[in-house]
Amino acid sequence: MELRQLRSLIALAESGFNVTQTAKRLHLVQSTVSQHLSRLENELGTEIFKRQGKRLLELTTSGEKILHYARKTLAESDNILAVGRDHVDESSGTLRIGTTHTQARYVLPAIIREFRNNYPLVNLQIHQGTPQQLVEMTARDQVDLSICTEELAETATLEAIHCYRWNRSLIAPAGHPIFSRHLLQLETLCEYPLITYVFGFTGGNHFRTSFSRLGLKPQVVLSAADTDVIKTYVREGFGVGIIASLAYSGDTDNDLQIHDLSNLFPWEVTRIAYNRDKYLRHYEEHFIELLQTMVADNGVIVERNTEETSK
Structure with missing residues (x-):
């Protein structure tokens, strides 16, 4: 059994069992990919694929287990290479970061x-x-580290590390009537059309739970994965927005007024995760340390003094 056979198996599964696409992905000819898969089945003495004629349809039960261990095996081989690279050259390499728009735009x-x-x-x-x-990309070694709020903590194959907490704020054009209300409660928010994140993005589950516990149904008229899209439609007058507080910029959003809502919603936890079988290179560890120390536990970015940190 050879690593190239395992690579062909993994690529095939990720290409929807399309041998042509697998060959293109691996920069091989189709016959070579077919040969890898055939030899792997012969060496293991079991059927890995369910077939319809010559067409590969899906993995057998044994095939699923083999795919799982193939991924672990290649991850370990990559770890061995990473150890070698660390000792040869500690200042270069590639760091693949998986993240959501909010993290990429406002935190990173x-x-x-x-x-x-x-x-x-x-x-x-x-x-x-x-x-x-992001969970899938990390588990399949398509990225080295993933950063997001939901999902990561619930995935057994990933090591998830606490980075910081954050909460939400309401945004609306300056002078909007909602800011004249004496006290903003969840019931108050239900009186206005709301624009916020798509379910599954940036704490969407806790957002809905907070209302449902009180038997309330917010008027979510528009939802988006991109915070900047939410801001755009708030400016267009479609409704008031509820965003991650850290995604408000006093420099670029000065036409929008902001009101903290941390008294109404539970705090969310942003985590950074990596495959449990992964060897962390020195610069990956440094990136994690930066994320943990440069973002305070209320989601505020703490800029460092470059001259001091370089000493």
Whole structure:
């Protein structure tokens, strides 16, 4: 059994059992991919695939188990290579970060700026996705680290580390009638059309639970995964927005008034996660440390003094 056979198996499963797409992904000819898969089945002495004629349909029960261990095996081989690279060159490599739009737009710029000061030769890649997609990308080693609020803590194959807490704020054009209300409660919010995050993004589950516990039904007229989209439609007058407080910028959002809602909703926890079988390279550990220390536990970015940190 060879690693290239396992790579072909994994790529095939991720390409919907399409041998042509698998070959393109691996930069091989189709016959080579078919040969890898055939030899793997013969060596293991069991059927890995369910077939319809010559067409591969899906994995058998044994095939599912083999795929699981194939991923672990390749992860371990990558870890061995990473150890070697760490000792050969400790200042270069590639760091693949999976994250949501809110993290990429409002949290990571300061972190990456500091990281680049320390590791200018490391190639950074940012891959955006839904929380569910981030979990899958991390488990399949398509990214090295994932950052998001939901999903990560519930995934047994990932190591999830606490980074910081955050809560929500209401935004609306300056002078909006809602700001004249003496006390904002959940019942008050239900009187206005709301614009907020799509379910599954940025604490959406806790948002809905907070209302449902009181038997309330908020008027969510528009939802989006992108905070900037929410701001756009608030400016267009479609409703008032509820966003992560850390996604409000006093410089660019000064036409919008903000009101803290942390007394109405539970605090959310943002985590950074990686595959439990992964060997963390020195610069990956440094990135995690930056994320944990440069974002205070109320979601406020704490800029560092570059001259001091470089000493």
